[in-house]
Amino acid sequence: MQKSHVCCSVRQRIDAQLTARRVTALAPAIVTAMTDPAPFPIRSQSPGPKRLGLTGSIGAGKSTVAALLRGRGLTVLDADAQARLVTEQPETLALIEAAFPGTVRDGVLDRPALSAVAFADPARLARLNAIVHPRVRARMTALERRAAEAGARWVVQDIPLLFEGGLEAGMDAVLVVDAPLELRVARVMERSGFSREEVLARDARQTPAADKRAKADFVIDNGGTLAGLEAQVDAALEALGLG
Numbered sequence: 001m002q003k004s005h006v007c008c009s010v011r012q013r014i015d016a017q018l019t020a021r022r023v024t025a026l027a028p029a030i031v032t033a034m035t036d037p038a039p040f041p042i043r044s045q046s047p048g049p050k051r052l053g054l055t056g057s058i059g060a061g062k063s064t065v066a067a068l069l070r071g072r073g074l075t076v077l078d079a080d081a082q083a084r085l086v087t088e089q090p091e092t093l094a095l096i097e098a099a100f101p102g103t104v105r106d107g108v109l110d111r112p113a114l115s116a117v118a119f120a121d122p123a124r125l126a127r128l129n130a131i132v133h134p135r136v137r138a139r140m141t142a143l144e145r146r147a148a149e150a151g152a153r154w155v156v157q158d159i160p161l162l163f164e165g166g167l168e169a170g171m172d173a174v175l176v177v178d179a180p181l182e183l184r185v186a187r188v189m190e191r192s193g194f195s196r197e198e199v200l201a202r203d204a205r206q207t208p209a210a211d212k213r214a215k216a217d218f219v220i221d222n223g224g225t226l227a228g229l230e231a232q233v234d235a236a237l238e239a240l241g242l243g
């Protein structure tokens, strides 16, 4: 009952405003609504909270956007964090060590060592993904169920590999955050101490940023200031009726 009310209120607001299906920023801190004859489509017919997929290439600013969304009261489920928990489980570590010998030491994953082997070769990365991703998905489903029980009407699913996993079909809306490659590289080098080559190796294993943008319902350009980013996040939430 409550859920259909949310769905209707989203539709009403967007019908009334005849606003954007897509929000883009052509320059930092400037948000432009592109008109679309159709109201924003809320796709899911399934019960449970509506899902806002949050994705983007390495270093685009997903975690930063996720923090803003949390700050606005939304429940954010973080696939990277779940992957980290999964890769602490003995069962997963045994599978990883068997597939990538030498990457687990004293029961702890050597993340740089695994990265060096996995991101160097698509077949190896596929093998790692096959171990980790089903477990991450199961945990995300469990978290979503918990959020539903707590009364959440929307959940944000922060999933770096949303398009790579074909998960967009299960989302009610997809928000892609993006920034120019060189800026993403510089930000990740600064944040994580990775080399330029390490960042580029990961980027090369992801769906190209241009393809992500093309598939998005909302594109947030994070090539500028944090204030500009925040303004775009608020515009997207407004268009979804969550502002």
Ligand SMILES: CC(C)(COP(=O)(O)OP(=O)(O)OC[C@H]1O[C@@H](n2cnc3c(N)ncnc32)[C@H](O)[C@@H]1O)[C@@H](O)C(=O)NCCC(=O)NCCS
Binding pocket: 057, 058, 059, 079, 080, 083, 087, 111, 112, 114, 115, 118, 125, 128, 129, 132, 133, 136, 159, 160, 161, 202, 205, 206
């Ligand atoms: C290889 C691992 C150990 C490296 O750990 P590390 O701490 O260096 O990176 P972290 O997990 O924080 O990921 C940082 C970013 O790297 C990129 N990345 C991570 N895994 C992948 C992947 N399988 N394919 C492409 N890009 C990836 C994403 O942009 C991600 O946001 C780790 O990333 C991992 O276990 N990856 C497999 C699980 C996975 O796909 N996680 C991402 C989404 S669920």
Ligand SMILES: Nc1ncnc2c1ncn2[C@@H]1O[C@H](COP(=O)(O)OP(=O)(O)OP(=O)(O)O)[C@@H](O)[C@H]1O
Binding pocket: 056, 057, 058, 059, 060, 061, 062, 063, 064, 065, 080, 160, 187, 188, 190, 191, 222, 223, 224, 225, 226, 229
């Ligand atoms: N607009 C901005 N201005 C300055 N720094 C920023 C901005 N947006 C994000 N950053 C910084 O850039 C780095 C990358 O951002 P963030 O961690 O949010 O990206 P991500 O997409 O989650 O990365 P990953 O794919 O590695 O998980 C962080 O250190 C973050 O604080």
